Amino acid sequence: MSLIALKNLSVRYGGNTVLSNVTLAINPGEIVTIVGPNGSGKSTLLRSVIGAQKPSKGSVSHSPDLRIGYVPQKLHIDPTLPITVRRFLSLPDKVSDQQAADALEQAGAGQLASRQMAGLSGGQFQRVLLARALLCAPNLLILDEATQGLDQPGSAAFYQQIEAVRQSLGCAILMVSHELHVVMAASDRVVCLNGHICCEGEPEHVASAPEYRALFGSGTQGALALYRHEHNHSHDHSCGHDHGKDAPSALQSDAAGSDRKELQR
């Protein structure tokens, strides 16, 4: 049974149709990435999934045992609001010091508990948001452009962290990203969105789809070719836990992918 099922979802703002007729289901344990140009309705789709956006038509159904861990795109904390990382983790539900420390450790933010949220760097902040999302032991982790504002090594490291988290929690992941080559490497399924679902499927399938090329051109082909090479390598072991060991290396080499894509061509 799927964790989340969107059925013929349409969302309108005023007179504009932002999403039309989107049907999408997320199954336990899978990584689904949504790609699409600016204004294609990616964030609206995620907001519909968490219930922040009411559908104009269609339906969003949650499985009864769904626990969502949500990592927002960016969180602006007003400078007048003092809050430590530890206090932030207890929102909205109180967690023990041990739980907080474990979540921070898991998100790679071990030493930050007593720091003020406002004093964190971009990368630290995203890891704290990830730690908070992990506290409810989610079976679906939702990430909205979670690496915005991070440099390339920073975002590669962040995706490695996510991969590690998925290995230990076994949760499904739904994410939106503009870093096409990096996220596609780690995805089971890619959904190409532009107001409606243009195409979806395995990364390789989507990358070669004419709809995808029409939206993104062929500029990402090289990077994807690099990914394809690494991915074949890891799939020789028919997934399982080997995937975890290989995936970070795939991500890491992807960080340098832009230099190497010429060779791949």
Add this chain to the structure above:
Amino acid sequence: MMSLFDSFLLRAAFAGTGVALAAAPLGCFVVWRRMAYFGDATAHASILGVALALGFQVPIFAGVLIVSLLMATAVSSLSGRGFAMDTLLGVLAHSSLAFGLVAVSFLQGVRIDLMAYLFGDILAVSRLDLAVIWGGAALVLVMLWARWSALLTATLSPDLAYAAGLNPKREQLILTIALALVVAVAIKVVGVLLISALLLIPAAAARPFASTPERMAFIAAGIGMLSALAGLQLSFVFDTPTGPTIVCFAAVVFALASLVDLVRQQRVSASH
């Protein structure tokens, strides 16, 4: 025990601390959510409530509560609909004050001391007023206490609240009702023109000394109550209007707090 409230000064002291106690934590949310003008609009509209209450001969508290509730709800439902909020709130705040003042002037045969509603009349607090003030303050504190975590989450990010199964619009409504209640109980103490000051200044003064939202609310409550008592004392000594004196004292505390913060920051940057 009741003889304790016989002295008008004691009643004034209890009225001031009661209002300050409820206004401080609510004021923190007003500061965090940048709702300062929202408080102004609600408070200014309450003079219209005074006029209506006198016109229809219902208790002032009831008239003020209803009008500020209506105003707060109107403003809160307009927000987030893409209007230029600061302009809209400015228009609402000042026009409701103007309409209220005009409405009061229509009340013939009723001699009212307009100054008492604009700047408060804490020394004329009756036992009944005191009961209303503490009842309202207690209600506000209980509401904030019960929803504290949800309110904070919704303040940080509405989407984060949705994802956690909370409804940020409900939390907004709770703040709206709390604000209307504080306005209704504070009108006697500081008057409609200075209610926002009682919300904002203690919270702003507490900011440099707080590391968590809860501490900020507690420190703000302390500063608010201290200002109420000190302002009362000073106004007695110098024969000045009490409401404005309370706000003046709070403003001086804010200035000192900002100064301490400035010095501390410079020391930190010097030591690096």
